[in-house]
Amino acid sequence: MKKEGMNVTPWEVEGKIDYEKLIKEFGLEPIKSLPEVFNKNVLFRRKVIFAHRDFQKILEAIKKKKKVVLMTGLMPSGVFHLGHMLLAQQMIFYQKLGVKLYIAVADLEAYNVRKKPLGELRKIAIDQYLLNYIALGLKPEDVDFYFQSERSNDAKKSNAYYRLASNFSRYATFNEFKGVYGEISPGKMNASLIQAADMFHSQLPEFDEGKPVFIPVGVDQDPHIRIARGMAMRNKDHKFSQISSTYHLFLPGLKEGGKMSSSDETSYISMTDxxxxxxxxxxxxxxxxxxxxxxxxxxxxxxxxxxx
Structure with a gap:
């Protein structure tokens, strides 16, 4: 979305952000009534987490102590900074409520975008992200942490994941990609197919079939979610439950306009500064x-x- 000096895409955030306009543009709902345990959380209480899509069914499942999956991911593009703390705090909060976490390292996308060797990207993911998650309080025991380039040592799980990414290409349309992303490229389309597999593969029999899934993200990542939901809705090979999502505010960068970004060291304060x-x-x-x-x-x- 690029309007009136505001540019919000999965790859770039610039200008003064009008969150009310984004809610309308992306078809989201403001977060209103919540269970008490959520109201005690500072991110919900202060409306840092400000919007959602279909989150009510996740709240109901958590209330009834049913198993729920949180799917998230990271781009190993640089150091772990304060902007990443927003997601880490949510992961830790939900884990304490009994939610199972899936964390995807988008090393394939980073390999194409950042032009770094896979080995270096994996090292960044572990040293900068996973270790900081654990230091902040995340318990690794019930976390499925994986790389897009190597889903699992279990061949059945790994094959199911990559089959799904290929399967989604059958239900993708060029017009839909163009409508959501605007300017597109083969790399962006390929990344979206893999991300769709990330979002929905936990519902396969090889993983956590039958458990509802939600994704906490910054609102700039919603185009990926909309593309994935569209492909899942048309998918005739699998009966997927639609994923839910919540959206948090951007942590402003040190400079005027935009958010903290690992690609601009003058915009962030890192955990190791x-x-x-x-x-x-x-x-x-x-x-x-x-x-x-x-x-x-x-x-x-x-x-x-x-x-x-």
Whole structure:
């Protein structure tokens, strides 16, 4: 979506974000009434998690203590920063409620986009992401952590996953990809097919068949979800239950406009930055909500909505 200075796509986020407009544009629903355990969570209480699609059935399943799957993924493009904390906190919260986690490392997509060797990408995923997840409180015992390039050592599971990615290509349409993504390429289409397999493969008999699935994401990732839901709805080879999803606000980058991004080291504060590095980044790059002059600032005050 690119309108009026706001650019929100799975690959780029720029400008001042109008979340109300995104809710309408993407066909989402605002998050309203929630069980008490969710209202106690700071991300829900402060409406950092602000919208959803079909999340009510997940709430009902959790309330009835039924098994639920959380599907998420990561792009091993760089260091783990504060922006990644939003998702990590959600993963830990849901795990405490008994939800099973699937975490996909998008190393195939990163290999094509970032042009780095697979071995290096896997090392980033483990050293920067998995270890930080565990340090923050994630219990690895009930987590299915895998690489897109090597789904499982179990041949039946691995074959089922890759068959599904191929199967989805039968139900993909060029017009749908163009309508959702705008400018498309073979790489984007291939990445979407694999991501669709990530989102739905837990429902196969080889995995956790019958368990509802939801995906917590930033709203920039919704085009991937819409494409996957469309292919699953048309799929005549499998009877999938539609995935649910929740959407959280972007953590603003240090500079005006956009979000924290691993591809721009001046936009983020990482978990491994020293206190001195944090101080230098804030002093040098952080956008100020102060007025142009001292007199104006004393008279009008600062703007906390844009102050970093």
């Amino acid at each position: 020293t206190p001195e590095e944090v101080r230098k980044k804030i002093n040098k790059y952080a956008f100020s909500g102060g007025q142009a002059t001292v007199e104006e600032h004393r008279k009008l005050g600062g703007n906390p909505d844009v102050d970093v």
